[in-house]
Amino acid sequence: MKKSIVVAACVLIAPLAFAQPGPGQKSQTTTEQVTVTGAVIKMTAEEGSAASYQPLRTLVVRQENSQNADRYVLNGYGHVLDKTGKVVQTAIKPGARVRVYYAHTGDSRAIDHVVLLD
Numbered sequence: 216m217k218k219s220i221v222v223a224a225c226v227l228i229a230p231l232a233f234a235q236p237g238p239g240q241k242s243q244t245t246t247e248q249v250t251v252t253g254a255v256i257k258m259t260a261e262e263g264s265a266a267s268y269q270p271l272r273t274l275v276v277r278q279e280n281s282q283n284a285d286r287y288v289l290n291g292y293g294h295v296l297d298k299t300g301k302v303v304q305t306a307i308k309p310g311a312r313v314r315v316y317y318a319h320t321g322d323s324r325a326i327d328h329v330v331l332l333d
């Protein structure tokens with residue numbers, strides 16, 4: 216007898232626990248406006264010849280047809296690639312043609328990656 220009362224109570228309560236709107240009922244939704252702010256980061260690439268390189272530290276690039284040299288700081292492995300996109304494990308030799316991809320973040324340049332062109 217107790218068992219049948221418990222089963223009957225469960226059968227009556229279960230639909231309330233898993234209630235979903237029926238075909239005639241509409242569910243209620245609310246929407247809120249969200250404003251997202253951020254800085255636009257422009258990616259730039261410069262090409263030139265490597266003047267000097269210390270692995271995992273600083274790459275100095277001399278622009279073609281110019282005496283100006285720019286200094287870039289590389290942080291960690293995987294930022295120097297060959298033309299096919301494979302990671303270069305050796306040091307960049309002075310005079311090697313490179314293309315440096317970086318983003319302007321305020322007054323500084325954040326290096327994304329360097330591609331060896333030779």
